[in-house]
């Protein structure tokens with residue numbers, strides 16, 4: 037256990053939750069992908085556990101370690117109970133995270149240090165409970181679940197603990213180890229557990245009409261001395277996302293400097309103590325310039341970065357992003373298992389809150405195919421997901437301050453800019469077109485649909501000449517579980 041930090045850097049607290057016992061709660065905003073805790077574990081041999089542990093209360097707190105031993109994440113022993121306010125503080129929470137079907141915390145085992153590392157999967161708000169996913173074989177009746185009744189018990193598996201912890205390694209046999217590594221480390225393309233679908237080469241922009249544009253918020257700064265202040269403010273504001281990383285921050289035209297702010301749906305609220313104008317929307321190029329001609333054309337809209345790289349070439353993936361994608365795929369598969377007994381077509385789509393700052397979505401979106409129950413032929417999983425994102429955007433608060441928002445209300449902003457859709461089946465042509473129109477960043481799927489798919493099965497819509505957006509397509513490459521290979525879907529169906 038040497039070298040394993042046991043701090044609680046996010047200052048989470050523990051309190052009673054009706055029907056669950058104690059639970060772990062956020063004391064402040066915890067951004068996505070933050071390490072919440074590194075818990076050392078106490079390891080029992082399987083024999084010790086069978087003979088003693090399993091007959092005690094510890095049974096509720098132990099889980100399978102990778103080598104067959106049973107582990108207890110330490111924390112209980114160091115919790116300090118305050119009788120005055122009836123809460124616990126100052127200790128580790130390793131064993132106290134409750135279970136949720138939609139967890140906001142994921143974990144990985146660091147076997148070299150006998151630790152478990154708990155990481156937030158999305159932004160967690162103050163006083164929100166932090167939960168992990170224990171697995172399908174629960175030994176208690178969970179409360180606070182969206183669809184308790186449809187939880188599948190796995191008959192082929194002993195009820196022997198938190199099986200999802202045990203299966204961290206097994207679920208992704210061909211994946212490079214994600215353990216004990218730094219989130220920012222790049223991963224070789226060949227080591228990724230998915231295969232990119234390479235779109236045919238894009239024709240370079242040759243005329244001004246070829247340039248793909250999007251709307252971004254900008255503000256004019258008349259007094260040069262405010263530029264540094266505004267840049268500092270922008271860094272701290274949380275508005276910056278990767279969506280604008282191919283553009284220069286400042287455009288100078290005569291005495292006026294214009295600062296590019298963000299691609300949010302609504303105009304950002306600017307600091308009160310700096311004299312600048314109101315934010316307004318400007319059309320900016322969607323992609324970096326790959327050739328000198330393209331750079332010249334794009335610079336007429338907004339100063340653009342020159343990167344002589346082919347557009348279809350995938351970006352470098354880091355371990356942190358891969359961990360985020362693996363969590364999303366694991367969640368998708370759990371929902372798929374449930375959907376298979378629901379009477380609907382078992383097609384599931386999931387749009388997680390984006391990794392780091394690649395896009396802007398306050399909460400993850402899960403959608404199922406509902407065309408059977410609704411008797412509506414267009415209720416496909418991907419379309420349902422897009423619709424849910426639209427509904428979410430519609431109720432987002434509008435911090436306007438005297439700015440005209442009519443453009444937003446007319447739908448000028450794209451729904452999926454910077455976002456990733458994970459889906460069980462390759463989307464059909466209609467759904468692919470809708471994803472393209474929504475400006476999705478990436479689409480991952482488990483099963484190809486060679487007869488009906490729009491991402492390369494029947495046709496590859498984003499590779500067609502004349503479409504005004506391209507997105508990345510990848511097929512999750514893994515051994516499907518026995519009996520799991522397209523068991524229920526007719527290949528003629530539009531997924």
Ligand SMILES: C[S@@+](CC[C@H](N)C(=O)[O-])C[C@H]1O[C@@H](n2cnc3c(N)ncnc32)[C@H](O)[C@@H]1O
Nearest residue numbers: 056057058096097131132133134135176178179
């Ligand atoms: C590892 S402990 C979690 C901490 C526990 N709540 C406590 O007070 O010590 C696991 C136990 O918490 C309870 N639990 C966890 N998640 C729950 C949920 N979603 N609904 C009801 N009980 C839950 C169950 O009793 C389970 O055996």
